[in-house]
Amino acid sequence: MSIREFVDSYFFHFNAGEVKRAAQSLTTHIESGGKIFLTLAGAMSTARLGKTLTPLINAGHIAGISCTGANLEEDLFLLTANTHYVTVENWRDLSAKDDAMLLDRRLNRVTDVCIPEEQAIRAIEELLLPLWQEYTVTGASALPHEFFYDIILDENLQIDGYIEDSWLYAAAKHNLPLFVPGWEDSTIGNIFASHIIQSNVEASVVKSGIHYMTELADWYQSQTRPLAFFQIGGGIAGDFPICVVPMLNQDMQQSAPLWSWFCQVSEATTSYGGYSGAPPNEKISWGKLSESTPRFAIESDATIVAPLIFAYLLDK
Numbered sequence: 001m002s003i004r005e006f007v008d009s010y011f012f013h014f015n016a017g018e019v020k021r022a023a024q025s026l027t028t029h030i031e032s033g034g035k036i037f038l039t040l041a042g043a044m045s046t047a048r049l050g051k052t053l054t055p056l057i058n059a060g061h062i063a064g065i066s067c068t069g070a071n072l073e074e075d076l077f078l079l080t081a082n083t084h085y086v087t088v089e090n091w092r093d094l095s096a097k098d099d100a101m102l103l104d105r106r107l108n109r110v111t112d113v114c115i116p117e118e119q120a121i122r123a124i125e126e127l128l129l130p131l132w133q134e135y136t137v138t139g140a141s142a143l144p145h146e147f148f149y150d151i152i153l154d155e156n157l158q159i160d161g162y163i164e165d166s167w168l169y170a171a172a173k174h175n176l177p178l179f180v181p182g183w184e185d186s187t188i189g190n191i192f193a194s195h196i197i198q199s200n201v202e203a204s205v206v207k208s209g210i211h212y213m214t215e216l217a218d219w220y221q222s223q224t225r226p227l228a229f230f231q232i233g234g235g236i237a238g239d240f241p242i243c244v245v246p247m248l249n250q251d252m253q254q255s256a257p258l259w260s261w262f263c264q265v266s267e268a269t270t271s272y273g274g275y276s277g278a279p280p281n282e283k284i285s286w287g288k289l290s291e292s293t294p295r296f297a298i299e300s301d302a303t304i305v306a307p308l309i310f311a312y313l314l315d316k
Contacts, residue, residue, distance in 0.1 A: 004315040007308065015300045022263045022296035023312040026228060029261050029294075030313060034226040035063035037259075039241060041233030043110045045074035047303045050167035052310040057170040061313065063227060064177035064219065066241040069186025072145055072178075075168040076152060077120035082161030084116040119160075125191050127151045132192065132201040143207045143215070144183040148172070177219050181209045181240035209240070216244050221256060228261035232302045234268055246287040262289055263296040265305045270297065 001009070004023075011020040026036070036056070040049070056062050078085070088094070088102075091112040099109060107114035108121070115121065131147055134140075149172040151157060163169050171178060183189050183206070195201045220227075231238040248256040262280050270279045280295035289295065298305055 002315045003311040018298045023309045025294050029228050036061055036228045036230050037063055038065045039231045039238040040067035040071045041235045041237040045071045046110050050165045052307040053167040054170045055314055056310055066179040066237050068237045069183040069189050072180050073188045079161040079166045081116055081120035084119040086114040088112050132205050135205040136202045141205055141207050144180050145178040179212045179216050182236045220244050226260035229259040231264040232306055234266050242288050258290050261294050265298045265302045
């Protein structure tokens with residue numbers, strides 16, 4: 001039985017029913033000529049979402065991606081240091097002392113897996129620092145992801161992983177529009193700041209989130225196909241790009257189309273004033289969606305739901 005047959009046959013109510021309805025609706029959107037704008041929060045790269053996201057990118061279904069700095073860098077970490085990652089069994093039973101021992105081993109834990117400091121983080125720093133220094137000398141600047149695109153497409157990059165599972169490599173290969181708001185709040189962003197403090201590079205070398213918003217506005221206005229907004233998790237990865245529509249329409253007094261489709265996959269409860277837990281219809285009042293926009297909210301684990309929906313879309 002295929003993934004699509006399985007979901008259609010056994011997913012009926014509650015979150016399962018919402019998964020099926022969202023998958024079916026998104027399939028219709030794509031088959032009607034639409035594309036997907038994807039947002040990635042949480043540790044989706046370390047969860048190896050690239051295994052199911054990369055085929056969607058290669059198939060041309062993804063128009064653009066907004067992601068946290070963590071998702072940007074962690075796909076590259078995994079690609080270059082895969083064999084050095086350490087899986088943690090019974091991670092719920094770890095004590096503070098156990099985590100301190102991981103720190104001593106220079107292993108950065110993300111739930112049940114550890115990112116190796118030297119082979120992943122410091123290895124990428126060694127590749128990025130010369131670029132930042134070169135840009136400092138020449139007075140050039142670039143967006144955060146453009147530096148990552150440069151090094152991931154470099155034929156001399158040492159691969160210790162599965163390049164066919166790297167969504168960042170697929171995105172770079174297709175020169176996919178990428179938006180990384182709040183990049184400073186990431187490991188590599190912190191490292192960049194440390195080099196500024198040490199006077200090794202200039203802050204102007206890496207462009208800011210405002211540059212990303214202006215790039216996003218230009219890109220959004222150039223789109224000719226309906227865009228589905230597929231939001232994984234909450235936070236800035238989703239909050240930032242969805243706001244481009246009311247900015248264009250309300251702040252600039254233009255007439256930009258609203259997002260054509262919306263789905264949010266998150267465990268956040270839709271109450272308590274949290275934006276990430278806001279129900280989709282709340283976005284209507286902000287001029288991001290319309291009353292007729294297909295809207296879905298799946299309150300579940302994105303590491304389970306997203307691969308299911310992605311596989312559903314590709315399962316013809």
